Amino acid sequence: MTLSRRDALLLPPALALAAPALAQDMRARTLRLVPSTDLVSLDPVISTALVAVQHGYHVFDTLYGVDGQMRAQPQMAEGHQVSADGRAWTIRLREGLRFHDGEPVRARDCAASLERWSRRDTFGRVYATAVEAYETPDDRTLVIRLKRPFPLLLDAIAKPHSQPAFIMPERIIRAAPDSPITEVVGSGPYRFLREEWSSGHLIAYGRFDGYRPRSEAPEWTSGGKVAHFERVEWRVIADKSTAVSALIQGEVDWMESVPHDLQPLVARNRRIRTQNADPLGSVVVMRFNHLVPPFDNAALRRFVLQVARQSDYLTTVAGTDPGAFQECRAMFPCTIPGVTEIGRDTFGRLAAGGPAMAEALRATGYKGEKVVILNPADNATLAPLGPITAELLRRAGLNVELLDMDWGTLLQRRNNRGPVERGGWSLFHTTWPSIAIANPVLNTTVRGEGATGWPGWFESAEMERLTNQWLDATDPAQQARLxxxxHALALREVPTVPLGIYYPKTAYRAELTGVLGGSVRYPWNVRRG
Structure with a gap:
């Protein structure tokens, strides 16, 4: 609570003297973070946006999390048993789990949550094809009966990013089975303070005193999620130079991501610490709309991949420090073990322009259709990318319109499946944490799910067939072959153009300790030293 000067003067003398101390104490017990973008969706199972996932980890918890080696570890679960035939997984909940409304977490809440999640998430939909039924013999026991063995079940429900399998109350899920939830009640370390939410300004969370953290040390999304702060406040500051100034002045404690051109300001300030936010980096991608011309044409998509130069995008996002980015001519992140750069002879080979570029465009059959690029002008990382692509495609001979908008509007507009003449779109840019697209079943950017998939709606029965075979393969050699x-099919079809990997920097006041690495900024384990 902050008192105005007038309010302080009206207090009795003893309280008036204590008011600054009370305000200072509250400030010390509050963690103030500047998110990269405003929070638009409150439902992290519906939205794939990074900010929605970050919000989700404040409020909700998962049955299993992942450690630093991306291995599934029990979280809300006490443990599990698997039947001899691999078709029954019995998961036992920890004692004392409660939702923020005071109700106990029951096995039926978990069953309803997994069922809803599995209809929305890329990995979840594959998992759902193996599920026969959920059984809840008692409040702490969940039995997942399968039609066939599904060895990666824990990997599915423990996935750390992009629509994690967050557990919600059954009553809320039944009220919104396929639409965004409106009541935000979880069982995680913080409660969402809906009454304080001011879109574009403030998102606030209060510590949930009923949360029971695990005893293990925290790693990524697993272990003891100890909430040391009474409050967490997200201060939405669209202008990043203003946000950096607020961090330097101590008006905020933490800046989720610092644009590269402002990093020198924080790097030379001894009261600020910076670190790579995610050791595996994030992939910059250009996503096509496959439903409408002109990018329903695979030849034109391959042309764009051949004229785009990754270095143009990476130096814009991450600056010229070679340690801040990595070119990766592949359809999967090069920071993931086993991924090879199979596109070395294809990515950017026409970037120099000239007659070869013009002839290649003619060969695609492009007929001059308008290319509408959606560009989030309020996102410091993504905003410069739209103009780069617009200039690139104009120079190559395409008819381009660049539309600036805020990120929230882009998230809404990209759901429009109509032609560009009726509010549709052709492409947009975004980023994906490498861990979120690390293997064939997770990699939403190349999955061929069509209408049920990620906006852009790339459809390929062959891609889905191969992905299911990869998922069922038990022999490492067979899995590597698949x-x-x-990978080769994705390079031919080009559902998305990867533009390289960068390592986002997060910055925080030096008195903070316990900041964990990961695909989002986690509020637990952080304390003021």
Missing amino acids: MGEI
Whole structure:
């Protein structure tokens, strides 16, 4: 609570003297973070946006999390048993789990949550094809009965990013089975303070005193999620130079991501610490709309991949420090073990322009259709990318319109499946944490799910067939062969153009300790030293 000067003067003398101390104490017990973008969706199972996932980890918890080696570890679960035939997984919940409304977490809440999640998430939909039924013999026991063995079940429900399998109350899920939730009640370390939410300004969370953290040390999304702060406040500051100034002045404690051109300001300030936010980096991608011309044409998509130069995008996002980015001519992140740069002879080979570029465009059959690029002008990382692509495609001979908008509007507009003449779109840019697209079943950017998939709606029965074979493969050699076939198919079809990997920097006041690495900024384990 902050008192105005007038309010302080009206207090009795003893309280008036104590008011600054009370305000200072509250400030010390509050963690103030500047998110990269405003929070638009409150439902992290519906939205794939990074900010929605970050919000989700404040409020909700998962049955299993992942450690630093991306291995599934029990979180809300006490443990599990698997039947001899691999078709029954019995998961036992920890004692004392409660939702923020005071109700106990029951096995039926978990069943309803997994069922809803599995209809929305890329990995979840594959998992759902193996599920026969959920059984809840008692409040702490969940039995997942399968039609066939599904060895990666824990990997599915423990996935750390892009629509994690967050557990919600059954009553809320039944009220919104396929639409965004409106009541935000989880069982995680913080409660969402809906009454304080001011879109574009403030998102606030209060510590949930009923949360029971695990005893293990925290790693990524697993272990003891100890909330040391009474409050967490997200201060939405669209202008990043203003946000950096607020961090330097101590008006905020933490800046989720610092644009590269402002990093020198924080790097030379001894009261600020910076670190790579995610050791595996994030992939910059250009996503096509496959439903409408002109990018329903695979030849034109391959042309764009051949004229785009990754270095143009990476130096814009991450600056010229060679340690801040990595070119990766592949359809999967090069920071993931086993991924090879199979596109070395294809990515950017026409970037120099000239007659070869013009002839290649003619060969695609492009007929001059308008290319509408959606560009989030309020996102410091993504905003410069739209103009780069617009200039690139104009120079190559395409008819381009660049539309600036805020990120929230882009998230809404990219759901429009109509032609560009009726509010549709052709492409947009975004980023994906490498861990979120690390293998064929996770990699939303190349999955061929069509209408049920990620906006852009790339459809390929062959891609889905190979992905399911990869998922069922038990022999490492067979799995590697299938991975190679999937990778080659993605390079031919180009559902998305990867533009390289960068390592986002997060910055925080030096008195903070316990900041964990990961695909988002986690509020637990952080304390003021």
